[in-house]
Amino acid sequence: MSEALNDAITSSSSSAAQRVEGQRRLSATIEASSSSSKIPDETRMGPPTLRVKDLHKMLSFYEGAFGLRKHSIKKDGGIEVVELSVINGKDQGRSHDPLLILIHDPDAKDTPRDFAGLFHYAVLVPDRKSLAEAFLWLQRNRIHFDGFADHLVSESLYLHDPEGNGIEIYRDKPRNEWTRDQDGRILMDTLPLDLAGILGELSNKEGKAVVVNQERNAQQKTFPIGTRIGHMHLRVTNLERSAEFYTRVLGFHVSADWSAMGAMFLAANGYHHHLGLNTWHSSNGKQHERGEAGLDAFTVEIPRDSGFTKELHSRLEDRALLTELSVNETLIYDPDRIPIIVKSV
Numbered sequence: 001m002s003e004a005l006n007d008a009i010t011s012s013s014s015s016a017a018q019r020v021e022g023q024r025r026l027s028a029t030i031e032a033s034s035s036s037s038k039i040p041d042e043t044r045m046g047p048p049t050l051r052v053k054d055l056h057k058m059l060s061f062y063e064g065a066f067g068l069r070k071h072s073i074k075k076d077g078g079i080e081v082v083e084l085s086v087i088n089g090k091d092q093g094r095s096h097d098p099l100l101i102l103i104h105d106p107d108a109k110d111t112p113r114d115f116a117g118l119f120h121y122a123v124l125v126p127d128r129k130s131l132a133e134a135f136l137w138l139q140r141n142r143i144h145f146d147g148f149a150d151h152l153v154s155e156s157l158y159l160h161d162p163e164g165n166g167i168e169i170y171r172d173k174p175r176n177e178w179t180r181d182q183d184g185r186i187l188m189d190t191l192p193l194d195l196a197g198i199l200g201e202l203s204n205k206e207g208k209a210v211v212v213n214q215e216r217n218a219q220q221k222t223f224p225i226g227t228r229i230g231h232m233h234l235r236v237t238n239l240e241r242s243a244e245f246y247t248r249v250l251g252f253h254v255s256a257d258w259s260a261m262g263a264m265f266l267a268a269n270g271y272h273h274h275l276g277l278n279t280w281h282s283s284n285g286k287q288h289e290r291g292e293a294g295l296d297a298f299t300v301e302i303p304r305d306s307g308f309t310k311e312l313h314s315r316l317e318d319r320a321l322l323t324e325l326s327v328n329e330t331l332i333y334d335p336d337r338i339p340i341i342v343k344s345v
Contacts, residue, residue, distance in 0.1 A: 039251035040306045041269035045229040046299030046343055047083070047098045048121045050165055053293055055080065055104040057162050062100065065141035066161075067222030071098045080104040086223045099123070099229065108293035114285025116237050116336035118295035119278060120158070120166030124230025125223060129201040131155060131171040136202070137222045148193035153178045153186060153272040155193055165294060170230065178272065186256050186272045188265070232298045233276035234338060237285045239264055241335050242277050249315045249332070250300065250340075251308075274300075288337045297331075297339035304328070304344040312342065 052058045062068045062084055071085035083098035100121075111117065125131050135157055138145070146158040146166075156170040179187045236242040243264045246252050252266035255273050262280050265273035288295075302308050309330050316322050316332065323331040328344040 038253065039268045039300075040302050040308055042303045042306075043268040043274065044301045045232055045274055046301045046341070046345075047101050047229060048118070048232065048298045049101040049103060049296040050118075050163075051103045051105050051108045051291070051293055051296040052163055053106055053108050054163070055082070055102065058102060061162050062102075065138060065143050067137060068099060076103075086225060086227050099223075099227065103296055105291070105293075107291075109289065109291050111292050111294055112286050114237075114282050115292070115294075116235050116282055116285060116288045116338060117292065118165055119233040119235045119276065120160075120168045121229060121295075121298070122156075122168040122170055122231045122233065123223070124228055125169065125171050126226040128155070128171050128198055130224050130227070131157070131169065132198045132201045133224075134169050134222050135195070135198065148195060150191040150193050151188045151272075152191070153188055155198065157193075163293060166233075168233070172230070172272075175270075185254065186265075188256050188272060229299075231274050231276060233278070234295075234336075235282040235285075236277050236279060236334075236336050236338075237282050237287060238335065239277060239279050239283075245335050246275060246277075249312065250342075288339075290337075295338065297341050299341045299343055301343050301345045306344075309342060309344060 050058075059070075059082065063070065068084040069087055071083035073083075074081050080103075082102045082104070084100045084102065085098050125134060138157075138159070143159055146160060148158065149156045151170075152173075154170045154172050156168050159167050159169075161167060181187055234242075239259055239262060243254065243259075243266065246266050247254065252268055252275060254264060255267040255271065256265040258264065262283070263276065263278040266275040266277070267273045312322060312330060312332060321333045325331050325341070330342045332340050332342060334340060
């Protein structure tokens with residue numbers, strides 16, 4: 001993320017005052033057309049679904065270096081679907097929701113450079129110590145990191161899987177440390193990460209590095225219980241159009257406006273962002289196409305009794321963009337034809 005963001009900042013020739021004024025105008029336009037009914041405060045992001053060409057290679061990564069476990073394997077119309085969890089669904093006799101879903105499709109289409117789809121999915125760990133342990137586990141497994149960043153509201157590690165799907169692993173800073181601008185929007189940035197400080201979470205009172213418990217890692221590996229998808233970051237072809245859709249149809253609010261640099265961040269309930277949108281490499285590019293490798297769908301989880309799903313029917317002008325998958329799942333498409341599963345939980 002930091003490299004693409006730095007490119008966007010460097011390429012911008014407008015003054016800071018011009019950027020801020022332009023951002024305010026765009027935010028005002030988007031929010032003027034947004035839904036009066038916001039998305040429920042309890043909204044969370046569910047597992048993304050990735051369409052993959054080489055299932056063996058991807059499972060070697062996700063079950064090996066990344067440390068996930070198979071939650072379930074099933075066939076859907078002859079296509080193998082694998083759900084991956086932080087721990088095995090049979091552990092301790094309990095069921096655990098998947099963190100990630102893989103669809104095996106050897107014939108999946110390659111995407112062009114300017115495609116709309118996944119920028120990265122973001123794995124949220126419970127605390128700073130968990131982030132330190134995740135870093136050490138991945139480093140010991142010789143995973144290449146694409147970058148590291150302090151975003152003021154969070155601390156992040158960036159990497160990608162064998163088929164190039166972007167991944168962020170992060171921990172949130174306490175909400176009382178988040179700052180806001182004069183318009184009430186959350187201030188975020190891309191600053192150098194204090195990796196030494198993060199690893200210091202694993203030090204004992206004498207200042208000696210604590211060796212991560214290998215037996216515990218053998219069971220939980222990279223991530224502890226409580227790890228979940230924190231947000232999704234999408235490549236879109238038209239920033240204003242996509243932001244208007246996600247605010248008007250799904251009821252997210254604009255949490256941070258970087259539109260002068262080609263990005264917007266949207267959230268529920270004052271979070272820094274559940275959705276990131278950018279056009280850094282996809283402005284006026286190719287919309288998502290079914291059967292492409294990469295992001296196949298992502299999930300937005302809402303409270304079961306909120307009545308929100310029924311409201312989607314009235315908000316979508318094109319009813320062809322909505323399909324009832326089950327009693328609890330509704331499939332809709334954003335302006336770039338990216339599939340979104342709205343799930344009642």
